[in-house]
Amino acid sequence: MGKKQLTYSALALMLFLPSFLSVPAQAATEGKVSSKDEVVYATLNAEGNLDHIYVVNTFDVERAGKILDYGQYSSVKNLTDLKELNQEGEKIEMEAPEGKFTYQGNMNENTELPWDVKVSYVLDGKKVDPSGLAGKSGHLDIHIDTAENESGDSVFYENYLLQMSMSLPNTYENIEAADGMVANAGKNKQVTFTVMPGKEKKLTVEADVKDFEFKGVEIAAVPSTLPIDTTGTEGMTGDMSELSNAIGKLNEGVAELETGVTQLNNGAASLRDGSAQYKNGVAELNGSSSQLVGASGSIRDALATINKSLAGQSADVDLSSLNELPAGLNQLAGGLNETAAGITKLKDNYAQAYAALDVAIKGIPASQVTEEEIAALRESSPNPEVVDKLAASNAAAQKVKGTYDSVNQAFAAVEPSLNQMSGAVTEISAQLTSISNNLSASLKETDMSGLAELQKGLSELSAKYGDFHSGLVSYTDGVGQLSSNYGKLHSGIAELAGGTGELEGGVSDLHDGTSELHQETKDLPEKMQEEINKMMDEYDKSDFKPVSFVSGENEKVSSVQFVIKTESIEKEKEEEKKAEPEKEKGFWELFLDLFR
Template sequence: MKRFLNKATVCVLCTAMVGGICYVGTTFSKNEGTAYAATQTHLNVNTLGKLDNSTFTTNLNDKKENKKAEKEEVVYVKMNSSAEVSQVIVSDWLKNFNTDSTILDQSDLENITNIKGDEPFVTNADGTISWEANGNDIYYQGTTTKELPFDVKLTYLLDGEEVNANDIVGKSGALTIKLQFKSKEQVPFSILSVTTASTDLFKNVTAKNAKVISDGDKYIIVGVAMSGVQETLNLESIEIPEEIEINCDVIDYDPIMFLNVVTTGLLSDIKLDNDLDLKKLSDSMDTLYQSCEELRDGSATLSSSLSEFQGKSEEYFSGVTTLLNGTKEYTDGVAKVISGVKELHSKSNTLIEGISALLEGSNSLDAGINQANTGITTLNKQFKNLVAGSKSLKENLASLQQLVSGIADGKAKENEVFSQLLQTVENNEKILATLKAANADANIIAALEKNTAAQRQIAEGLITSGKTLSAYLDKLNGAVTQISQGAETLYQGCTSTDNAQEQLKTGLSKLTAGSKALEAGLTSLNSGSKALKTGIDQLYTGVTQLESATSSLTNGSAKLKDSTSLMTNAVGELTIGGKKISDGMNKFYEEGIKEIYNKYNDTVSVLQGKLDTLIEQGENYKSFTNLTDNMDGNVKFIVEIQ
């Protein structure tokens, strides 16, 4: 609408300035001069039309074939200071585009005079006028007392009181002058009004719907108003200027003259399609409304998804916390295992040395038994010595059995440690599965999988070798038990009866068998201890690697903990931001776009119809003095108020 008003203002101002300049140089008493001014107005307006063909009529020299004649009409109206009409002169220009020999015209003017040529005319019986144009344009003028299509009202207020124009001549005070044009017909009129006032007599000049310009000697006041537009459009949000108001302080008031140009061409000549495409605007509003709906729905979905993501992330963070706690327990357990393995490794040589010594003792025992067999023949002679020797043997075997039992018990506890180690490995595998499910760092997962596999292999090897060694110790314990029993029997036999020799032989046989079993068991135990030593060495190497990986796992867990804390805060802030976006978008949609869209739909269709009606009314008002059906026309009014 602003572009529309701006363009209209420029068009009317140009027309009025050109017409006003020509008009000021003529008087109503000299008809020829007035008509000449009219021709000059037509010429200058059409020259301006070269600048904007959408605003003004075609150029004077633009002759088009097969185009019906056109009447361009200027109505000069003279009024007194009370806006009462004193004289009306009409100048018509018949444009003979097809250079016809005769132009049929219709007019209700009186005193019609050809003012630029000698072409005669004839008034026909039906009231039409036939001009003998001979291919020329016709310029004529006449007078009329016909009622104007608009009323003009001038209101004077001196110091706030309404007064008659004649009563304020020579008076001083705060003066307000209101100029208003009111259409009598359903025709929109646009008015450009110009007046001047002396800077000696007029002070503090302001104006409504007008521009005040001063050159030091006088004020030039140019105003714009529209009649019949506000009533048709009925726009509450846009105020159409309907009157021109001048406010000033006056000294010895001397009446001022208003020159006014009144035209219907403001709306009819301007092509609104070039300035305001309501169909495109409506389509754009629909697109805006739909886009905002989609944006509102999308922001709501985003907020909902962020809330769901926050809930899932809390589950993830809880899992990470559990993982970190499990990792702490795991690293503590690994530390204990490492400590135990290191201690086992440090004492494995002592175990091997003990077993070797035991084997050597077994060999010595076997040799002693052989000697016993050799000396059995002299048993009777050396019976007392034999009793003493059997007693010593019994005591030594008791010590040996205690030693073997101690070793077996130690091995059983060691096997329990190996079982705990295997349990720790299984726990590690569970933690590793949790890390995989939580999408932990892939490098850490790979390292842990490698170390865990090595741990399982070592633990299973230790358990297997431990079971084997325990079996050997069981056999050894059984053999020692047999030997102890044999020694006991030998001893009892030596001390019980005289038949001790036979009992001694029996016991010696058992002792010999036990010795062989002991030797075999110790031999196996010696081989198993070497395998055990190899396993312990491998376990020690694996534990060393596990210790390094555990350190990396501890560092990675610390980083994961820090990152999780940052991520928790970020997800919370992101969720809050998403909610704000959703709420803001919904408010923007409900209170902004939807409201605008509804008001737009309620007003634009009505506005478009009213504008079409307004333009049509202006286009249909083509002449003040009548037209034939075969002639186009346009009309302007120049009103002087003096």
Template structure:
């Protein structure tokens, strides 16, 4: 076919359901229907309009007719009006119809089935536009050029639905908000084109046709068309190629039927899949929005955790500095002093034993004692002063232990409580929140798996997988680094609190083996020494006042020396306990200093890693869940718009007959078109006619010559 030959045939139509819809069509007023006058009884009315079109191979309409069939079934009487075309002719007899102003009047008593069939010429619009292209050996040719030709033939058909009307369709986006779009809405139509190629068509190829042999050496081709979006398209393009010899062009027959995609079993599944896709997109949007909100909560909670870890890091540093720089060295010095005090107390105990023995001897040698008492009287005040200083020093140590208990124990307890609370929050809130997010992402991934295979589905699944990986990484960081640091904090602070409290609390004074108990005993012994020293000083004064009273005084001295010896023994035992407690205190404070150092290191590590938590949550929100929300919304809108377009097309499926049907009737319509082939017989008939005329003329001439009179 060359480019200068017209090939376009404009057809437009409004068509209802085909025969597949007849069973489900409920009585309703259709476009162009006339109100029924009356139907008495149980009578079903079916109106069928079939348009038959004959065209030549170039697509030019030769003639078109519309066949009307009105079927009355049941029992009763009817008096109805049926809209019909002009020039209606009765196919059931020679009688005419009662027609006035384009309306056929039918009045009948029905018992069983009655049919009224008629035909009329049709000059209205057709539903589709068709382009047919013929190429022989790569060149455009007319259909008539194929007759007797040989070569490689290519035939291409293009069928377009021309019933589109611009309508606003309404659908829901991913958040449930109504959206409106202006769309071209067609009457949904399906059809087929069939042709049978003769045996001189060989090497037949077609990517679109169903092909089969015709039993005579030829090839039957059948093409199907779904002429409405989004299930199909408003345009179908198809064709075939073949090698021909002594070519002809066979007829091609086209059938078109309207269809309701929401009711037809062949198409309702596709419509349902678009509705399900829209619902899945909405569910994905809602789930991603929830996950994104939880991620932002995690981000805010992680920021609070970072602030708390920074405070704990600073407090642990101060605690380590105090324990390692002051408390531990002081405890070491206290332990060394306690050892010396223990040794001195042992020596004092031995001396008081000797004093007791000397007192007994004094009773026998008062004369020698006078000078000794004079010397002792001079030294006694220094002894009492030393005991007073010792008592004051021990009192300061005891007060220092009380202060240490009041500061270190509560501080370590607060650190332990804070670490315990953070561990609880980590398990109950952060890790649980992340597990919830992983569960929601798994549900979103399962929902996305139900989508039809598409680029959007692959994008959704990729974003879900990325989000799962990011959350899993965040959760691993929390469960290892942060939990480990907090566990070290918890254990170290408990060790410090319990060790210091056991040695320095007020209750420890009554517990043997504690530093507080040793100091209490030491203070008691010093008190006894002070009492004995005062008694000794009084005795020495009396001895100095009168040697004559020495004998009586030496008895008291012996008794006092015994008490002094007992007090010195108690003092020696107390200083031994003090030395042991001071050693344990030094060891405990050393361990506390080591633990506080590890605590400070762990908190520093946690504080250094923690800022990545809110940053990771924000990144996951920006690059993961926010993208999921966008994809879900786009999916919901895409499928929602397509389903709304299907609904709008289905609504137009009820307005298809060219002229309409009686009110309440089941209305059916069909279109049959034939593209006539080219066989060359038309030209041959003309040639034979001319030859016959020539022969007749020649015969007449001969006859005239024979009748010419002779001279």
């Protein structure tokens, strides 16, 4: 039995001995690496505190041989073959075959991630520790806060995009993620968030949970290589150019409107002043009508008395009072001439004011701004108050134009009436002058023998003057009615002038607003393009060159990625009955198993 056992031992020694006695034919050659990839795996606890980090390094080896790598590893492990790795401080030396070569390095405990991740849980409004959350039911909020880790490498925080995801069972109800996307993933709901480079973020997922379990938060950090398509920006800036040009045209139109409203207001003011003069003149004329009628009545009575006295053919007739009659008639005619001159002057002033008003109001565009146009302008304008003023001013202008159109015939009829009135007063004055002249001539050439003929003429004069006096009374009554009615018309003209004054002030404010708006928006396309370029520069990391996470001495790094996961929250499972351990095999049995 001992002999047989010795034979087996000798056989085993013969099989293994050559491997120890073999000597390498030549020294190891230097390998050549074309690129290196790093994938950083980090495990966090349920609250986001760092547990441990390891890195999987993958080399693209162009020529087999010895290669070097650097990293602050507590230990390393070959993942490609069974060859040992030589670690001296931060330097790792290895024999790598041609092709892909991979090894794992476990980072030192003082290694920090570039991001600070905090996860908290609130169940039914109360913050709970994750250790006691498994199996609970209720309304759960999961808060994830990300920020820069001041102790980490900022180059990754500034240039890497975070993609966070978590899986929740479909049995959970009312799943909501304000800044994320919720999608179906088989029997689960997949919640995904994106955090842009260099940005802090506070994220929340809420759901009604039952018998809660959670697989944790998975975070992938990769370089931001979002494709930014700039073709659409040309259309946007083109639209902004059209808007800017439209605002410029609007400002020009408001400037023209302001000029027209100013002319309208000046015309209305002139009309108001002329109307006030006319009103005062008519009032003054009406005030003197009683005196005029009284004087005319006295003349009428005097003529009637003289005529009555002469009718008696008295030889002792006193003609001294009759001699005073022509002077009274001339004085009355002179007063009427002054009245006619005042009416003529009033007519001329009115004609000028009316012509200015007519031109100004006809200058207001007849087309009205529609409600749809105002609504569209209000949506495109950064200052809705300016648009409201424009709408109010336009409405006021249209109201003035409509009011003027409705009373235009009355305005137009005033001037002919004044002209007719002036002519009638002038004609009456001329008749009085003629009567006075004829009477004076008759008195000079008449003696007592011609008294009968004089009496006859005075009788006719008295009769005619009675008709004249009746006409004069009718005229003064008309002047009274004109004075009363024109007072109302003047009030309307004054109100119109006040309205145009307010309109001018409103349009002036509007023009100031549109001018300011135009100044602010005339460079809008260029400013918008600058903001677009700024945004693109902020998020376009296409020029970023990867650097090693583990050591600045590593070269030819083509990519560095991070895979970060928080600890799962699971219910405790019942311990399964452990199977009986197999009897440990000896060396010889293990050796024989190679041939079985």
